[in-house]
Amino acid sequence: MIFEQRELLDETIVKIRSGRIKRRTFLERALTAGLSSAAALSLLEACGGTSNSTAGNGNTTMIVWQSQHDPSDNFKQYAENFNKQNNGIHVVYKNGPADTGQLLTIFTNMLRARSHAIDVLSMDIIWPPEFGANGWTVPISESQLPQSERQKFLPGPLQGCTYNGKLWAVPFTTEPGLLYYRKDLLPTPPNSWDELAAMAKSVSPAKIKLGYVWQGAQYEGLVCNFVEVLYGYGGSVLDPNDPKKVTINSPQAVQALTEMVSWLDTISPKAVTTYKEDDGRLIWQNGNAAFMRNWPNAYALGNDPKNSQIVGKFDVHAMPYGGSSSTGHSCIGGWQLGINAFSPSPDACWKFIQYLSSEQVQKDNVINTSHFSPLQSIPDDPEVQAKMPFVTKVKASLQNARSRPASPAYPDITDALQLHIHQALIKASKPADALAALQSSLEAIVAK
Known part of the structure; x- marks a missing residue:
């Protein structure tokens, strides 16, 4: 079956299960997708969970998995491999849109309607608290x-x-923010933010144009960058034991934000307040920065001889710390697997999630897609290390990585963080004033 036919069939299955098309329409589309009439009828029965499996294992339960966007088609292959086990469960795979916001809209619209059109949900790491609370x-x-x-x-x-x-999902992929540095210019990486600033000034602009590039635009990436510095100074946004208690207006937070503001027009260009991931990465790949904060995917891109001027000239390191702290903390990204509360087949969903969480699938996923695994054992696997040698360095960052504030009100929390932190960076507000205003805004948000 060609890709377009599979896409048509998968979409048709989702619609018949959610009651959006009738039996006759389903059969017509299944035939259009290349199924025989007998196979179409069998699949129709399976959508209701009442057909016999092709292996004669009794009733087949049909579930739908919508993943994050996967241009590699590896996720689809995992679903097909699971289906070949003939365990009475058939997974229909739906590739998510490239726009994460669009995927969130798909999920929230479905769940507010109490629909089970999708059974297994791939969720960004900031979604589980909101989904669980609702x-x-x-x-x-x-x-x-x-x-x-x-x-x-x-x-x-x-x-x-x-x-x-409570645990509302199971980690599927994970990635920490990383500090990239030019090892041909700097013999050792910095451990503290003060060391980073001193090293950047020692080579920029004498040996390289810019000292440090990062994500300072008013968007979600700014929150990731800010909490890494904040956590490195020992601060927090919310009390980890009480998500209703706001802790952002602290001496540690003032130190962290003051540090970030000090980078502007010294080791970082003023334009960094407009940078997203690719803006800084392109500057970095063209050999114009000594340090960069970015995600693990920038490692392979920086070593691509067709598009990079710094192949073999850089390395990665854990995020620095500041103040009286002695440990840095990456902001953790990645995707999780959750079960739709309105699905009629939660046990089947769990069996599939167990399969995706297995060491073999996780290992294959790291090797084939460069997504990092949340399993502790994967970075130590010899085959993984041979094919992705920098995975052992990333493991240290993952051990100390922390998530953004866990709250069902996160969409409003991140908007407030982005606004007030950016105001300080563009010097429309002093760091202490920005944090005081942010404290008030967050208190109002979490009190709702």
């Missing part, structure tokens, strides 16, 4: 994932899936 996803129980199994995951990704004492 009763949109099923909490993962101790019997499903006991402590002995949870310990196999890195703590950061698991923390990001936890809200109000």
Whole structure:
């Protein structure tokens, strides 16, 4: 079956299960997709969970997985491999849109309608608290994932899936923010933010145009950059034990934001307040910066001889710390797997999530897609290390990585963070004043 036919069939299955098309329309589209009439009828029955499986294993349960955008088609292959196990469950795979905001809209519209058009949800790490608080996803129980199994995951990704004492999803992929540095210009990487600033000034502009490029535009990437500096100074946005308690207006936060403001027009260009990931990455790849903060995918791009001027000239390091702290913390990104609370087949969903969380699938995913695994064992795998040698360095960043504030009100929280932090960066507000205003805004948000 060609890709376009599979896409048509998958979309048709989703629509018949959600009641958006009738039986006759389903059969017509299935025939158009290349199925025989007998196969179309069998699939129609399976959509209702009443058909016999082709392997004769009894009734087949049909579930739909919508993932984050995957241009590699590897996720689709995982679903097909699972289906070949003939275990009475058939997974229909839906590739998500490239725009994460669009995927969130798809999910929230469906869940507000209490629909089960999609059973297994791939969620950005900042979504589980909101989905759990709204009763949109099923909490993962101790019997499903006991402590002995949870310990196999890195703590950061698991923390990001936890809200109000419950685990609302299982980590699927993970990625930490990384500090990139030019090893041909600097013999050792910095451990503190003060060291980074001193090193950047020692080589820029004498040996290289810019000292440090990062993401300072008013968008979600700014929040990631800010919390990395904030956590490195020992500060926090919300009390980790009480998401209703705002802690942003602290001496540590003032130090962190003052540090970031000090970079402007010294080690970082003023234009960094407009930079997103690719803006700084292109400057970096063209050999014009000594340091860069970015995600792991920039490693492969920086070593691409067709598009990079710095192949073999750079390395990565854990995020620095500041003040009285001695440990830096990356902001953790990545995707999680949750079960639609309105799905009629939560047990089948869990079996599929267990499969995607297995060491073999996780290992394949790292090697084939460059997504990092939330499992502690994967970076130590010899085959993974041979094919992705910098994975051992990323592991240290993952061990200490932290998520953005866990709250069902995160969409409003991030808007407030972006606004007030950016105001300080463009010097429309002093750091202390920006944080005081941010404290008031966040208190009003979490009190709702």
